[in-house]
Amino acid sequence: MEIVQREKLIIYLKNMKHERHIRKYGHIIYSNKKCKYVYMYVNNDRVDDIVNKLSKLKYVTDISGSPYKHLKKVYDKEKHEWF
Structure with a gap:
């Protein structure tokens, strides 16, 4: 079984009744x-x-990607230690 890489999109709508229309995209x-x-x-x-496709829909106001992939995931030791 192969793991499929996925990405989270944040989609802003004009009205929430259109939520059911975009279910077919993901x-x-x-x-x-x-x-x-x-x-x-x-x-x-x-x-x-x-x-x-989503940006062409009239009820979608904005689409943004997840900020998780841009976050720093590995932290080095700080120059100062409190303990």
Whole structure:
């Protein structure tokens, strides 16, 4: 079994009733009705295609990628230690 690399997209909508329309593009893991956004996982090889399709929809206001891949994951020891 091969592990498929996925990427999280944050999609902002004009109205939350359109959430059911974008389910066909990926797997929705979280939706916030107050701020009108959806977290969605899509396959890494189809990200560009899906972002282009979603950006053309009239009820999508903004699309951003997950900031996790840009975070520093390995920390060196600090110059000063408290203990």
